[in-house]
Amino acid sequence: MNAAILNAQGVCKSYGKNEVLHDLDLTIEPGKIYGLIGRNGAGKTTLLGILTAQNTMDRGSVTYGGQSVWENQAVLDQMCFSRELQATLFSGQNNLKVKHYLKTAAIYYPNWDQAYADKLLSEFKLEPKKKICQLSKGQMSMVTILIALASRAPLTILDEPAAGLDVVMRERFYQLLLEDFSETGRTFIVSTHIIEEAASVFEQVIILDQGRILENRPTEELVDQFRYISGREDVVDAVCNGLEVLSTHQMSRHKTVAVRGDRIKLAEAQNADVDVSPMNLQNVFVALCGHGDTQ
């Protein structure tokens, strides 16, 4: 069942009265690195949990290669969802040791690469006998990265793998991810808040906002639809006619707007007496999900 399509349809999930995911549809195609980005509380971890049958859903269906994910061992064997580790679990300290996590991974993941795990363990300078609660935030992230990469699962999901890592380790992580991807071509979904740094790694980006998928398209294609346009207010207003204005920032008569439009419209704007500058993925994310919070 290598390289299958993961498909979620009509997924709804509530925690009490709080509806976290609203009738969500998502397709994950094989052989790509997906970036999943969203604000705090957008429902990223809940979505990833549902995609891997670690969380329940109220309505909807999730299939992998056409087979239901729920309680399907053949499908679950193809997936690895490496979660953020927690120092406390169920009101007590997480006393499991690193070696227990690795041993458990070896039991559950059919493609587990012990040699690679040992190599990463040595490279990351992790002590197998240390308890999870004794690790720093960065070291916990290293354990999750190690498990995800050594799982060799055709669909590998990492939830906030860069959290707590210093910049050197983050760079190393992206490098390892790309090396692995070029060797195996397996599918990765990486959830992160460090958007711009990871943007070049993501072939495709999924933006989740308030429980809905806003975007699921190639990163370059998405970013290419957005521009900042700034200049005299009346000129900017004229140029923006026919473009989707996402945010506005005005100082006296000088106006800057974040816009979205097709390539032709954006090209036309370049010819007007305004400054047109590109956006990066982080700017796009803020424009789409900021909801005025940055104003």
Add this chain to the structure above:
Amino acid sequence: MVKSFKFLFQFAWVNLAAVLGFAAAVTLGAYTTGVPNGAENIFRTYFGSFPFTALIMVFIFAFALCTSNLNTALSFGGRRQDYFWALQAIILVYTGVCWALQIVMSAIPVVFHWEEVDYWTVLMSLGTSSSWLYPLVLLSIMSLGCMCGLASARSKVLGVILFSVAMVAFMAALVLLLLGSGHTIGLWGCLPMILVLVTLAVFAVSEVFIWRTIHRYVVR
């Protein structure tokens, strides 16, 4: 199920080694401090109360089986139903080992002609493999421990309530073992039978709760 059993067994053998170690330490301590000749000390108390101590230990182990262990197994892609059945197998392993150990412990004073001690009645009465009361209590206490763990994971209040119920169940189990040891008093009437039925009911209710809760469990 094999994967989940392997996963649970990596912790089970450590826990069972702790029970075996405790039994060995108590027996050795009793032997070296003159308990076989009637010495009154802490080792004699621990030796005689081994069936109860083992119950407390397996209750604590069972609690973890349905909290951190469950969470970890499912987060690595384990199936819920497999985990449930592996859990049953592990509970049986714990029960079997503790029962066997109990038989060995109760045989020691007989085989080595230790001086008879009154309050070892429970220990000695459970010394035969035909004594089904002890494994029944072990199974019920472990199921109750699992249920308490799951309840605590869901809600602290529910966990505290169930933990209080577990303490009452412990006392009931002790009374049951005491009554089953032959110290029957006319006034008890049909209490032993009632307690056996209650033990069976606790086991059944706990199992249903565990099954239902594991099937809806959300990994954290």
